[in-house]
Amino acid sequence: MKITREEVRHVAKLARLDLTDAEVDRMTGQLDAILTYVAKLDELDTTGVVATTHTQQVVNAFRDDVVRPSLPREQALANGPEQNGESFVVPRVIG
């Protein structure tokens, strides 16, 4: 086994996902198959190979730091599931 039920639960917690017991069972099986498959990368010796995170030679794209109009508050809040016209509202954080 490449991954256990406990590890799936741990990863789900890191990813902020609640999984039911049935989901944990199913995902453990599927993730195990996928991780077993990707382990074929171990056949390759990559010592000294530089990692590719980006395919184009892009450098930081800077622009001048000038004040410009930004998204109006009303529009920025428009898709909020809960908002009070000034900010997004969330369940109490500090007791």
Added chain:
Amino acid sequence: MEYSSLTLHEALGLLDGGQVSSVMLTESVLARIDAVEPTVQAYLALDRDGALRQAHQADQLRKNGQAGPLCGLPVAVKDVLCTTSMPTTCGSRMLEGFVAPYDATAVRRLTDAGAVLLGKLAMDEFAMGSTSENCAFKVPNNPWKPGYVAGGSSGGSAAAVAADECFASLGSDTGGSIRQPASLCGTVGMKPTYGRVSRYGLVAFASSLDQVGPLTKDVRDCALMMQVISGHDPLDSTSIDRPVPDYTSALQEGLKGMKIGIPREYFGQGLDPEVERSVREGIVMLKDAGAEIVEVTLPHTDYCVAVYYLIAPAEASSNLARYDGVRYGFRDRSASSLLEMYSRSRSKGFGDEVKRRILIGTYALSSGYYDAFYKKASQVRTLIKDDFARAFAACDLMVSPVTPTPAWPIGDKADDPLALYLSDILTLSANLAGIPGLSVPCGFNGEGLPIGLQLQAAHFDEEKLLRAAYNVELRAGLVGKKPSLA
């Protein structure tokens, strides 16, 4: 004749000649949608009134001599591109009802060119999938055989074009999501070079792989769409500042002087015999057009799926962390604490495939596994990229199948994620290497299902792709062949 069955450039010719108005074209397409959409199921949102309003405006602009290059032509876009005039769901309950506060640059370029925006097209949730069955709202059907998949993740974009429900569409391609549905539905589909088209307003899946591109009825239409959507955008810091060539001038008959490579690894096990035969016929067409055919090798092909299914989920797990039920998207209202709200909202808002990829990605990036999975995959990505660089030193283009098989019945492969991942083997290396690729129809199988031919080129060699595809199209003679819908 129905106007909706015309190609984009034919309709443009009629508009330019004053034989038809944009309102007439738009009404024709809307009537076509009414007739076939119950079967095809390509549209997640249709803006009937807005389309007719834009068509009236386009006719006015044309009268005033202010017509842009696509003025008055009705098009549609994959629901992964943000639009202010319609909701953007990404095929997910998570974004049901979300209306973006800005338009994606690719969409804005289309409407700035005068195109009429009809609606938003069905897709796999967050573009994760190869069949569009992961769409939370509807599953598009293959117009050539309803009940069969249209492919994915841009399944709605391919089905709508194939069914004449728009003159052209936009999709997005992270591992084949434009080319694969184009192949399965018998349309042209191009994934441009990474950075050629702005990703601003494209809901992010895997940021180092995602690219917006067109799906069209023929190669000339592809060139016309590419002309409009390509170019640098200050709002996307990964878009490349490089002049956009005149793509239609690349559409020349004959391929003399062009060297086209056959990557031997792309004709291996699991390739459907009818697909192989069709693609081999396509290769003969390229040869007949004057191209020199050579054999090339991409030795790390066998590792592409493994690399992709670590890197794409890793990037996705990071990108999709933004869906927390606070600023937009679904919120579970039963939660009493903030943490509970995050996890319940995400668990109810995301579908299975999205959860699966978030879990793989989180695992591959997590402490203790990062080196073994994400870093290792990124190193092998370098080897894959180097394979392409070596191959393109020996040829101008590469020719291959797009998918190992034609379309299959909806539901057939839904329970085996790994089997579906493996079917992406011929397309996802282009995304890993950042190169452009295109699917052009080259034949049909015995069941009447379309088969596409894939062409791949070096970075920014879209003109060569278009030229070769144009020559295949001329010889295959399939433009105008339509599915017998409704």
